Amino acid sequence: MRANAAVFEKLFTPLSVGEVEVDEPRPGEVLVRIVASGVCHTDALARDGDMPFPAPGVLGHEGAGVVAAVGDGVTSVRAGDQVVIGWPWCGSCRNCQDGQPRYCLQLGPLVIGGSRADGSTALRRLDGSPLHSHFFGQSSFASYAVCAANALVPVAADADVSILGPLACGISTGAGAVLNALRPPAGSSIVVYGSGAVGLSAIMAARLTAATHIIAVDKLAARLSLAAELGATETVNVSEAGVDPVAAVREICGGPADFALDCAGNVSVLRQAADSVGMRGTVALIGGAPAGAEFSFDHLTTLWGKRVVGILGGEGRSVPLIGTLIALNRQGRFPYDRLVRKFPLDAVNEALEASHHGDVIKPVLMMPE
Template sequence: MRITAAVVEALDADFSVEQLELDEPGPGEALVRVVATGMCHTDAITVHGDLPMPFPCVLGHEGAGVVEAVGAGVTGVAVGDHVVIGWPSCGTCAHCREGEPRYCARLGEAVASGRRLLGPRAGQPALHRGQEVVHSHFFGQSSFATHALTWADSLVVVPREAPLELLGPLACGIATGAGAVFNTARPRPGESVVVYGAGAVGLSAVMAAALTPATRVVVVDLHENRLALARELGATHTVDAGAVDAVAAVQEVCGGPADFALECTGVIPVVRQAVDSVGMLGTAILIGGAPAGAEFSVDHLTTLWGKRIVGTLGGSGRSERLIGALVALHSQGRFPFDRLVKFFDLADIDAALAASRSGATIKPVLRMPSTAHG
């Protein structure tokens, strides 16, 4: 079938919105008419080569839409279902079997090989421009397009009454921040959570932390407008990193080292600040994506004294549980992530990316042509 998609031809190229051919769903696959898809930092760094997706390709990995067709053997979703497109995974490796598909042993292949991961057509792309291959299946979906072909088991069915055009970012950015709190940190009563970076991931972490028994939720950022929004979304304290020593300010607020520090920027000096913000038995959680090859150093002695440094991907856990919970919390008015979103048309994808890079927009979401409301 013919679809409209935003293609990246080469490293550092602009997007080109054009017509492509997409395969029909085969065994185990589903065709989703994309209503809207979020734009994530990972899409931007892939354009620059920090995630090695082959070109030309279609990016996008925060899609939500309506199932239009399913292949043989699909039973978990049906035509007409409203869905969020979750991350792909092999389903058979040790991590997948243990309930952590975000850490699938074939993760690199699943998210950025440009081809199907599973099924009888594994290893084949799904997008074409005449006789030319356009690489597909970015994070199993390539949702910067009017339609996405995905592995059916990665789909999360959501209630029909939920605002479908808003839900795509729950596949990655929003779930990443919230899941880092709910699944990785899990703060106990009276503990402190510090969030470095008040972007989409960081502010999602703030909203999640506000739903826990943590009594101090501290946000560190350079921009007062984002710090103000963080306070509205549940931060108990904020720190202007451009005006004060952030680590000292955090420890003053917390009455000593923090229990948890979430690093959401991927900026290496900020990684060190996050690590230095926690003390014995404290945990620094690395979330933000740094450039390829980036390294950081920490003080050995203070880390030896029971400090933990852990990474987390996509919010950890299973998509259906985390995304389902966030949809329900939003419907109850307890997780207002819609306040982070600004909508753009697919034709304006370069403007959306520029707005994200500049910080003018926290979470751009692209509406597909003629499908804005599903």
């Protein structure tokens, strides 16, 4: 069937919007009419080669919409159901079976393989030549996407599906890091480097815990004001002359913090995050980095019981994590919708640019009807 899509033709080049052909769903697959797809910083990482997704193809991994058709054997959803397309997972490896599908042992092929497991792609140009598909198992910068049924998160028929896509990645990543992975105990202190979609989601989640210091660090004053509205108890603006964030954190907490999250996607920030926590503190790697990036920590102070953890996608399973965040949002306790600004699919490059420059925190692409 025909669909509108933003095609990633080659590295470092704006995406080009046009028509493509999408497969019918095969056994175990679902065809989703995408209503809207969030734009994540990771889409730009792929466009710029820091995440090796093969071109030409279709990016996008925060899709939400309505089931258009199901393949043989699919009973978990049916045509007309509203869904968010969650994280892809094989369901049978050790980590999937252990309740940690974010760390599926098939993660690489499922996320950036550019095809189904058998090498076939679900997308073609109108002349029949193949386009890589299945970016994060979905390729949602298109008005239709084929994905595995086990990735879908069904949502209520009255939910506003146009804002749910970001729960598939960026928003869940920050919130899940706090709620699933770090679980700060009462009275703890958390510092979040980077107040983008991921960092602000971590801050909103931290506000739902009994942490007593929730410190937002960024270089953009407007984002820090928003961080304070959403739950930060203190803010640190690193663009102000003479501000050393590590020293500022120590002053606020009366010593090192208990948890530091790098949600900035900048390796030098990771070192600041590590230096912000002390004995038995935890530093979490969440932000992306250029391909091949390395980091170094101070040996002695890391030896002091410091935990260094990488966290993908907010950990845990998509259904409970996304379902919980939707419920909290409805209750007004997780107002992530304040981060969203909608763009038409045609404006995909402006949306990526607006996110890169910090003008928009969470762009969402609305698909043509």
